Amino acid sequence: xxxxxxxxxxxxxxxxxxxxxxxxxxxxxxxxxxxxxxxxxxxxxxxxxxxxxxxxxxxxxxxxxxxxxxxxxxxxxxxxxxxxxxxxxxxxxxxxxxxxxxxxxxxxxxxxxxxxxxxxxxxxxxxxxxxxxxxxxxxxxxxxxxxxxxxxxxxxxxxxxxxxxxxxxxxxxxxxxxxxxxxxxxxxxxxxxxxxxxxxxxxxxxxxxxxxxxxxxxxxxxxxxxxxxxxxxxxxxxxxxxxxxxxxxxxxxxxxxxxxxxxxxxxxxxxxxxxxxxxxxxxxxxxxxxxxx
Numbered sequence: 348x349x350x351x352x353x354x355x356x357x358x359x360x361x362x363x364x365x366x367x368x369x370x371x372x373x374x375x376x377x378x379x380x381x382x383x384x385x386x387x388x389x390x391x392x393x394x395x396x397x398x399x400x401x402x403x404x405x406x407x408x409x410x411x412x413x414x415x416x417x418x419x420x421x422x423x424x425x426x427x428x429x430x431x432x433x434x435x436x437x438x439x440x441x442x443x444x445x446x447x448x449x450x451x452x453x454x455x456x457x458x459x460x461x462x463x464x465x466x467x468x469x470x471x472x473x474x475x476x477x478x479x480x481x482x483x484x485x486x487x488x489x490x491x492x493x494x495x496x497x498x499x500x501x502x503x504x505x506x507x508x509x510x511x512x513x514x515x516x517x518x519x520x521x522x523x524x525x526x527x528x529x530x531x532x533x534x535x536x537x538x539x540x541x542x543x544x545x546x547x548x549x550x551x552x553x554x555x556x557x558x559x560x561x562x563x564x565x566x567x568x569x570x571x572x573x574x575x576x577x578x579x580x581x582x583x584x585x586x587x588x589x590x591x592x593x594x595x596x597x598x599x600x601x602x603x604x605x606x607x608x609x610x611x612x613x614x615x616x617x618x619x620x621x622x623x624x625x626x627x628x629x630x631x632x633x634x635x636x637x638x639x640x
Contacts, residue, residue, distance in 0.1 A: 352611070353611065354602065354615060355540070355603075357612075357613055357616035358620045359620075361495070361498070361617055361620035361621075362620040362623050364499075365498055365499065365502045365620070365624055366502075366624065366627065368499060368502040368503060369502045369505055369506050369509060370525070372502070372505075372506025372507060372510075373506045373507070373509045375510075376390070376507045376511075377510045377513065377518055380395055380407055381405075381407060383395055384396070384407055392467070393409045393410075393464065393467075393511075394409070394410055395408060395409055395410070395514070396410055400519060400520075402519070404519050406517045406519060407514050408514075409511070409514055417444060417445055418443045419443070419444045419450060419461075420442075420444075420460075420461040421441070421442050421443070421453050421454075421458040421459060421460055421461060422440065422442075422458060422459060422461055423440045423442075423456070423459065424438070424439055424440075425438050425439075426574075440458075442458055467508075470507060470508060471508060473504050474504035477504055478501050478505075480501075481497050481498050481501050481621055482621075484498075484617070485617065485618045485621045486618070491613040491614060491617055495617070498617075498621065498624075509631075512632075515639075516635060516639040520639075524631060525631065527634055528627060528630055528634060531592055532627055535595035535596045535599055536595070538596060539597070539598070539600040539603065540602060541603075545600060545604070546593075546597045546600040546601075547597050547598070547600040547601035547603075548604070552597060553597070556593060556594060556597060559586075559590045560590065560594075563583070563587050563590065577640070580636065581636075581637050583636075584633045584634070584637035585633075585637050587629070587633035588630055588633040588634050591626050591630035591633060594626045594629075594630075595626045598619065599623070602623075
């Protein structure tokens with residue numbers, strides 16, 4: 348009974364449940380995308396075409412359906428010789444195709460169709476709102492039931508977004524990334540919770556992680572406005588994966604220390620589980636970014 352009511356048990360129940368929701372919804376959405384491809388239909392307003400990766404496995408490629416109504420807006424990203432006042436190195440040119448023949452001419456010039464499907468945007472905004480709600484709950488005194496509800500809703504919203512990220516690169520590589528994250532999580536959990544080294548009590552490690560996280564955030568913001576080379580992005584992603592691996596060691600060790608200090612309630616378990624969840628999700632996103640072309 349001691350193990351069943353421990354802080355570790357409570358935390359793992361919450362964490363594994365939320366990760367299971369994300370994985371289940373992600374796999375479901377990828378299967379729905381394959382069904383949409385087979386039926387020549389759309390999923391979340393997106394069409395898919397088939398491709399074969401280097402290992403001769405099916406790789407679905409998302410694309411914007413050809414517009415069947417005109418006029419149709421088209422855009423093209425052009426690199427500037429000098430960055431604009433906002434720091435952007437790209438300018439978006441727009442043209443309007445009045446018929447199919449004109450659209451084909453614009454495609455030859457490098458223009459692409461404008462996707463007016465807002466379902467993904469609404470899904471992303473919903474996920475972001477739920478994520479911030481969970482962040483608020485993790486540091487407040489809202490009931491645990493409310494927190495679990497928000498956490499679960501956030502996980503359900505994130506699953507389809509993760510599936511789209513995996514489909515955009517290669518879902519087969521995405522599954523490999525999931526396996527890597529699973530192994531890293533188990534390894535860091537064993538090392539961190541065994542308290543071989545007091546990661547959570549190291550002021551130097553805490554400072555390093557904070558500064559590194561701040562650097563990753565700044566890089567991500569700059570990346571929105573300024574294009575980086577693929578090598579630079581991959582190097583950042585590898586560094587980010589390393590940082591979030593250290594975060595896992597730190598937070599699993601913090602779970603151990605919290606249990607040793609006598610904390611054993613669902614509020615503490617929720618807070619730690621949510622922190623570990625963010626570590627794992629960010630680790631996965633960094634690995635996907637490193638593997639993507």
